[in-house]
Amino acid sequence: MTKSPLFAALLTPHRSLSPQGIRWVIAFTCVMASIPGIAFYAMGAWPVVGLLGLDVLLLYWALTASLRDTEMFEEITLWPDALDIRHVTKKGRETALSFNPFFIRLSVVRDNEDRVTALKILTREGETEIGRFLTPDDKASFAEAFGHALSRAKR
Structure with missing residues (x-):
């Protein structure tokens, strides 16, 4: 199964x-x-x-x-025991990262007008920015949905 x-x-x-x-x-x-x-x-x-x-x-x-x-994309999948991030550039270069969801934190960076400017996955080793190409509104809605899912995974 x-x-x-x-x-x-x-x-x-x-x-x-x-x-x-x-x-x-x-x-x-x-x-x-x-x-x-x-x-x-x-x-x-x-x-x-x-x-x-x-x-x-x-x-x-x-x-x-x-x-x-438009040929670039990021695929983010949260499993009970792993967070997988797959980034594909417009030239087809692929980068895959995997993290333990218990040891990561989602950081939402905002500007002076309270717009979301960056989403970062923080780990002990450093940080990884996700959704760099999204609009501020899309980043905010993604951060809310992903944040809820991440908190469910840590229970």
Whole structure:
């Protein structure tokens, strides 16, 4: 009989734009950049057109780089006798850590406005940050759920 985990979560970065959304944003940006581009070209300031095109290319690069970040994730599983953390980067590099839940503590770091800025697993050997790519609201809700599960595991 396999035991079931006390808590399991798959943390992934949130991306609001799909590939189709990126195409729409770039198309809209091209149309909007062409309006001043045509005006500057007509006045004889044709180098401005190239700079506007460079802006569109940089925006496209930034949006596609952001979309590639969705391939990263963290898998956190709390068993009665172990906490397993598996982190996979966008390039596919994997790091796996395992801790005894009786010897760890969840540290929630907050800023001056009481927003959660970091979640850390504290051990005798050091600390490990989890959910680095989550928004402050997502970090807060994860910390609450994980904190309850961790306290149940220590009973």
